[in-house]
Amino acid sequence: MTLLLALGSAAAAPTPRPDSVAAPRPAALADTVRPTAATAAGAPADSLPAKPRHARRTDYTVAPGVTWHYEKPRPFQWLYHIPRDVAELPGYAFKKKNVPMLVGIVGSSVVLYAFDQLITDGVQRGGRGLGITAEDKQRNLFRLPFHIGSINLPIEYNAPDNFNTSLYFLGDGWTHLTIASSFLAYGIFGHDNRALQTSSQLGEAILTTGLATQLLKHLTGRQSPNVSTKPRGEWNLLPNYNDYQNAVPQHDAFPTGHLATAMATVTVIADNYPEYRFIRPVGYGLMTVLGAAMLNNGVHWSSDYPLGIALGYGFAKIAVAHGRTRLSPATGLALPKPWYRRAQPAPFVYGPFTGASLTWRW
Template sequence: MKIVFSLYVFFSCLSCFAQTDTSNLQFHQITEELQYGYSKPRFFDLFVNIPKNYVDLGKGIATKDGAKLLGITAALTAVLIPLDQDLVNHTQNISANVGLSRSHRYKKLIGGMDFPTNISSFYYHLGHGNTSMVYATGLLVTGLIKKDYRAIHTSVEIGESILTLGVMTQGLKRVFGRQTPNRAVVDGGKWQFFPNLKEYMVNTPNYDAFPSGHMATLTATFTVIARNYPEVKWIKPVGYTMMGLLGVEMMNSGVHWAGDYPLGILIGYAVGTVSSNRRITKVENKKFSYNKTKYTPELTVTSFLGQPMLGARVVF
């Protein structure tokens, strides 16, 4: 009996992946397996994408994760509002004991911009749109000098987020009409839904506490930066610390209640996320060594021209 030994090796493709055209992208290495790709920035996208942001925000609310975040925000707000007066009182008492002033002091710079001259005004300015634009300007200049698409996109996203937030937060303030702590005539501040627009403009602190635009602005700014630079680990801790300082300061100075923050944070996070997501192309580079291959030898018995043949193959 003639015995013929044969070895068959089979290669099979188990799945196919759609490939994104990445020929015109500038890449930044995030991890060993992940790169972020950025196309050449187009400045006017800052304005064109604002309507798209509102559409994406609406779609996000309809998702399971979006509904979950909205539910958590509503629950936190409902818990904090009854406690708001006590929280503000305790914050102001503790701040007074450590020497933190309740007043904001500034000097005027060239161009009319306010420059904080005490610690309270400095903390308050962390959530100011002008401060966010300083970050954006720094990133823009860096990006233009180094021809770094990521830095330019991040700068544009900050500006886009601030413009998007302006409409949202100002619109909501004019719906809820909550008094600030400084103007409160009842514990927790009076709610005057849909206040007269002229009265709102004349006596704004009587109506503009909820939600916090400053907290939304700071949250959006650091969400954009953190999502574009996830490999820089200190960004999130610094951002969270700044949000905490801002929150305490605004309660101490009587600008906001704690209950104003959850919705502001949610809005800022959502806007920063949708603004940055559309500009990032994620490319995964999985190494073969990460996919463990299992080899299974098999014996085969066949016949060829009436002659029995013993073979072997390896399946993997």
């Protein structure tokens, strides 16, 4: 059954006459190449040889009965999906199945907050005992001046110059950019849609997570341990923008952005490559090291971690859910989508009238 909704200069959408045109939706797998009987048997003698091209891989069986289909992502798809992901997070977070997780986030944050100062002092004493200082030491490798009006936004890269800074760099933006770029390069040169989608989902999840954590930092204004004026730090709710920018460590402890983006990165990769079971243990191990390093150098309190980690996990799950489709093991076809995701937009022409149409088929 087909339901057609047309919008345009016509008041209604009557049954199209033979002279009407509705542009068809492009084939979902138009970029997939599969050998045909003609190509296998060889072309006729009077035909011209077709230019060979590599087959693009789209379907991946990751476990018995579990096959995922990946479309090639559109350019900058990750960027304009950010508003959608932000809007979907509350619905995802407050699902009934996620209630225990929410209770765990709140409970662990409260318990850790009660012991924040003791935990921070203990980790820093242990670090000094191991000869790991809290000094943030970096060396500049390149710097490109860049201005937007009176705002100075240089493009630069600083490399860590001691052990503690190297651990802290596990959560640096350059680390995640390198990982996402690696998947992008492999997807392009290997004609691999899963790698391309993973790169796109990484950009989507990391940027959305970064925006959410920055918003919360600007709302809560919690002091970092290395500049705190009282045990567990002051909370300066809704700090003035200029005050925040002039003294960032005085306001940006809660929640953690480094662990949030690290969790988003690990979750996206692990969900798209579940057959590689080492991804989560290695990723969580590196996140533990990063968390300890940030306590050691006084950037974060331990109670900054649960909410940040949860945000990264949630946004990664949303990005992955929209970036692939599970195929039915019986038919090899995509499993049905919810009705609200079945709309097919197309131009609509009826005599002298033009407009746009939305078609639902079920």
